[in-house]
Every structure is written in C-alpha cells, then in structure tokens.
Amino acid sequence: MTRMSTLPTILVVDDEVRSLETLQRTLDDDFDVKTAATIGEAERILEHEWVQVILCDQRMPEMTGVEFLQHVREKWPDVIRMVISGYTDATDIISAVNDAGIYQYITKPWQPDHLLLTLKNATSMFELQRQNEALSIELKMMPGQVNASLSDKREQLRRNYDHDDGIVRSPGSPMNGVCEHIRQVAPYDVSVLIMGESGTGKELGARALHYNSLRWDKPFVVENCGALPDELLESELFGYKRGAFTGAVEDRIGLFERANGGTVFLDEIGEVSPAFQVKLLRVLQEGEIRPLGSSRTRNVDVRIIAATNKDLEEEVNAGRFREDLYYRLATVTVNMPALRQRRQDIPELAVALLEKTMQHLGKQVQGFTNEALACMQDYHWPGNVRELQNEVSHMLVTCRGDQLGADLLSARVLRAAPRQESPLMESLAEIDGSLKDRVEALEARIIKETLIRHRWNKSRAANELGLSRVGLRNKLERYGLEKVEQLRSPERVAVQ
CATH class of the missing domain: 1.10.8.60 (Helicase, Ruva Protein; domain 3)
Structure with missing residues (x-):
C-alpha cells in the first residue's frame, strides 16, 4: 500500500536528466518531488497528482517553459508556476511574468538555500490561496449573517465616536473645544487638515470626523505618506496594472478605490514630494485617479482628511508645499493641542x-x-x-x-x-x-x-x-x- 505523503507536492520539469536528479536530491527532504522530462509526462502527472508548485525549465524541446506554464495557467490555475533557466533574456522574463503569471523566475546556477526558501514561500502562497477560496465560499453561503455582522460592528464604532469622539478628556479640558469643532465640521463633505505634534491623536480626530459624518458606514482607510517613496505611495493610493513595474504580476486596486464612498486619511502629508503633490491635487480637483501602467482614469468619491506635524503655511512660503494643494486640503483646519497644554x-x-x-x-x-x-x-x-x-x-x-x-x-x-x-x-x-x-x-x-x-x-x-x-x-x-x-x-x- 502506497504511503500518503504529508509534504507539499512539487513538479520539476526539465529535459536534462542530471538537472532533474540534482533538483530532486536538493528538494527531497522538504517536498514530495515529482519529476518529468517531457511536457507530456508533466501533463499526465498534473492530471493525477495534487501538485502545488511547478518548477519548469525554460528551454524544453516541445515548447518553451513559459508556453507550457501559460497552458497550465488556463487548465490548472491554482498551481503556483515558476521558471528555472540558465538564460536571462529580458523578453523571456517579461513574457513569463505577463503571459504565464509566473511567481518567480530563477536563474542557473541556483543556490540550494535560496531555492528551498523560494519554494517554501510558494507552497505557503498556495495554502493561503486555498484558505481564501474556502472563506469566499463560506461568505457566499451566508451573506445575510456577514452583512449583519458588519453592520453591527460599524454601528458600534459609530456609537463609540458619537458619544465622546473616542478622545479621553476631563470636563474642563482644552480638547472639549476641539471635539465640539469636530462634531460641527464632520457632517459637511469638505476636506479637513488636522495639525499637531506627533503623538497628539491626529488619527483619532480623523476617525471621529469620519464616524460622525454621512460616510460613517463606508470604509475609512489610512496611509502614512512619510513612510513611502513616491512610486510606492502612488501604487498604494492609485493602484496599478499588471506589468506596470517589476513584481506587478496582477492588477491591484489602490486605497482611493477601496475607500470609494468613504474617507481617506493621509497622515504626514507635509512629507509628500512636490512631484507627488501635483498628482494628489488632481484627485482633489477632478475626483479621478489613474493607476500605474493604465491609460485610463477612474472616478472616485472620497473625503480626504490630511494631517501634519509641520506648519504648512510656512512650508508654502518656503516653496516646499504647493499653495493650491494646501488650500484644497485645508478647507477646515483642526488643531490638536499638545499633552503639556492639557x-x-x-x-x-x-x-x-x-x-x-x-x-x-x-x-x-x-x-x-x-x-x-x-x-x-x-x-x-x-x-x-x-x-x-x-x-x-x-x-x-x-x-x-x-x-x-x-x-x-x-x-x-x-x-x-x-x-x-x-x-x-x-x-x-x-x-x-x-x-x-x-x-x-x-x-x-x-x-x-x-x-x-x-x-x-x-x-x-x-x-x-x-x-x-x-x-x-x-x-x-x-x-x-x-x-x-x-x-x-x-x-x-x-x-x-
């Protein structure tokens, strides 16, 4: 009786016997390794085995590895696909990423430790995909319960912020005037700039504005603008198309689209570069974004709340911050007092x-x-x-x-x-x-x-x-x- 393996199953496809034997010896302790010297043999294994990862040589007699993996993508889309090759032609790499949805392009000679780590990460991704599918099925089976649960949690959040803005303070606190200002401004769909030193609770003020607004039941998303360079910040906020840059293996929706109908909180807005300020201004003026790698714009309906620990008026006077963007952001300003002032x-x-x-x-x-x-x-x-x-x-x-x-x-x-x-x-x-x-x-x-x-x-x-x-x-x-x-x-x- 054949013993069932509990190890993740990996299929190695290579027409060179020595290469197959070397890979099998390297991977055998950590994986259930299946080998195939031809495309036909590989397909037969895929039809009868539960394969999680394919590691395929690029130069095969019948077809290229990318062409085979493109076929695998159509017939067995859940399998994680990887190419291994001694050739580093840029056209091959781009084709592998865009056409076959390749997880990794590994070059020869490969390092055993690096290869093992990459394959372990790939099998982990396969398992996460399976769990995600299972959760999606469960959610489809009980949409009523899920919607009710989300509604209850949103209502609880709203009650918390509606009661005391979520900001702890004493009866005679200077924060009382700030909280009253937040409640007065919150219902109006205008941009708000929150100013104050680091650690004064600017994000808490932004949440109070959101949960006391008419958008309270829509998403509230946060992005720290000072923590990312321009390209990453643009991809996080606007999203990107597959192939827009190295590593962009699939389309991704940005935070502005995820928050559509809700509120986007841009923390540390004073750290944004002048080049990115122009792109952000377009969102505020036109209500539209363009994902990286896309030629088309998309409309978004979001309320923007920004925060900074800098004096933006001083930054404008010094030429480091656009005056038109400042006035767009600061329709209303809220000043959070320092703790020593309360x-x-x-x-x-x-x-x-x-x-x-x-x-x-x-x-x-x-x-x-x-x-x-x-x-x-x-x-x-x-x-x-x-x-x-x-x-x-x-x-x-x-x-x-x-x-x-x-x-x-x-x-x-x-x-x-x-x-x-x-x-x-x-x-x-x-x-x-x-x-x-x-x-x-x-x-x-x-x-x-x-x-x-x-x-x-x-x-x-x-x-x-x-x-x-x-x-x-x-x-x-x-x-x-x-x-x-x-x-x-x-x-x-x-x-x-």
Whole structure:
C-alpha cells in the first residue's frame, strides 16, 4: 500500500536528466518531488497528482517553459508556476511574468538555500490561496449573517465616536473645544487638515470626523505618506496594472478605490514630494485617479482628511508645499493641542491607557497612586499621548505589587521640574539670584526624587545621598518636603 505523503507536492520539469536528479536530491527532504522530462509526462502527472508548485525549465524541446506554464495557467490555475533557466533574456522574463503569471523566475546556477526558501514561500502562497477560496465560499453561503455582522460592528464604532469622539478628556479640558469643532465640521463633505505634534491623536480626530459624518458606514482607510517613496505611495493610493513595474504580476486596486464612498486619511502629508503633490491635487480637483501602467482614469468619491506635524503655511512660503494643494486640503483646519497644554487630562488619559494595556498584556492592577499621577502631571511629555502610552506600559510590566506607584516611573519623568510644590519650594525655583539659592533649589528637587524612588523610606534615601537620617530630616524641614510627604497619601486611583 502506497504511503500518503504529508509534504507539499512539487513538479520539476526539465529535459536534462542530471538537472532533474540534482533538483530532486536538493528538494527531497522538504517536498514530495515529482519529476518529468517531457511536457507530456508533466501533463499526465498534473492530471493525477495534487501538485502545488511547478518548477519548469525554460528551454524544453516541445515548447518553451513559459508556453507550457501559460497552458497550465488556463487548465490548472491554482498551481503556483515558476521558471528555472540558465538564460536571462529580458523578453523571456517579461513574457513569463505577463503571459504565464509566473511567481518567480530563477536563474542557473541556483543556490540550494535560496531555492528551498523560494519554494517554501510558494507552497505557503498556495495554502493561503486555498484558505481564501474556502472563506469566499463560506461568505457566499451566508451573506445575510456577514452583512449583519458588519453592520453591527460599524454601528458600534459609530456609537463609540458619537458619544465622546473616542478622545479621553476631563470636563474642563482644552480638547472639549476641539471635539465640539469636530462634531460641527464632520457632517459637511469638505476636506479637513488636522495639525499637531506627533503623538497628539491626529488619527483619532480623523476617525471621529469620519464616524460622525454621512460616510460613517463606508470604509475609512489610512496611509502614512512619510513612510513611502513616491512610486510606492502612488501604487498604494492609485493602484496599478499588471506589468506596470517589476513584481506587478496582477492588477491591484489602490486605497482611493477601496475607500470609494468613504474617507481617506493621509497622515504626514507635509512629507509628500512636490512631484507627488501635483498628482494628489488632481484627485482633489477632478475626483479621478489613474493607476500605474493604465491609460485610463477612474472616478472616485472620497473625503480626504490630511494631517501634519509641520506648519504648512510656512512650508508654502518656503516653496516646499504647493499653495493650491494646501488650500484644497485645508478647507477646515483642526488643531490638536499638545499633552503639556492639557495637563488636567493626564490622570484620565493614564487610567484609560492602563485599561487597554492591561487587556493587551493580560496583567491586572488596581490603578495608580495619587503620587504617581501627580508626577505624571509635572512632566512635559514631548512625545505626547504616545509617550504616555509607553510609560504606562513600562510601569505595568515592571510592577510587582497591586498598584502603580511613582517609583515605577522612568527617570526622565520622575526628575521633571515640579509645577506645584510647597511655598518654599516655589520661591526657591523662581529665584534668579545667588548661586547658593539656585543650588538649594536643585538640592531640594534631588532629595524629593530620591525619596519617591525609595517610596519615602528615609533611611534608604539618606544612605544613597550620603546623609545621616538626622541630616536628611533637617533638609526635609528646611525645604518644606515634610509637608509634601504628608500630602502623598497611599490612597489609590482605581481603574474605573
């Protein structure tokens, strides 16, 4: 009885016996290798075996490898097709890609490791194709359930953004005016430019605009314009035709077409080159795109929301950004304040970020101490909400107890200049006078930071600072830090 192989099946087609034997020895450990010295033999194998990948020599007696694989494409379209050849004629390669839909064109002499890796990737692609087909069949069998599920998820997203714009803030936050501006602008089908420092939540503002608009039930797609060169950005946004460039083995729909009827969010728009700005302007003016390699334009109906951390007016004046594109993008502008400009939001933001981080990491704590939140409010957060998120993650990972205390904060946060201290501390920090006064203000900050790290254990703090316990107590009294210590109760700020 023939034992069924569990390895992926590969068919190697080559009229040279030695080449067949060499390939079989190389691939035999990782694949179920079938060999054929003629086209007819190869077809018989394809009719009786479940072949996943064909590796065919280009120079065959009956026909070229590309011609045979073109025939395979018509009769067995699921099989991944590859050509192996000692000839690197450009015409052959182009024909292989365009006519036979070749996955890879491998040149001789080949490297065993590279060939094995390429074939493993090919068999993985075959399996992904099969899974995709199975999912497509399932979706066709239950379109009602799928549509209902999508509708429910979209409605849930809309409710989340409709309730509070998805932006966490306190009752008296500067963000309240921004969110009100977003709600006012959202229903109108105009372009919006969101400005603000990196990490201030510009994408969150864009999502709030989309889900409060009349396009809320259509796609919302995001592209970071600063992460890609012009050619890749153009292919991502506009799509391309098969053969438009090396590696374009099939037509691809761009993000503008995928988002048709919905919203496209272009992040880091200030990084786009002047050449690409012209192409983007056409989309805004005419509502049409042209995929790479195509001679025809296509109409698209999208709302564009752009974001930047640059001053685009300054970029326009410097000649780095087109004035006409700027005015097209900035029909309405939304300014996202930096986190240091909304310090009152930090406690609520930290708690909200902690909730998400606990879910993601699978670790639970009761919350932050008041002291930890006070120290967080003292820090200026140059990385804004993104930096705060990283700090919360750091605290949760390194926490050994059931609450996040100030001792878990990074040194840069813990050593931040305080905004509110005892009257004596405030007066010392504001003095512009003698060296002695300034040194004392610095000494007070160092003592406080050391006490926090040691959880107000005076013996440990005194030992690190090279002071006696009595000497430390005298300095605490002198700088008013005893009063600060008493205010730092162990009361916890719980996660709601």
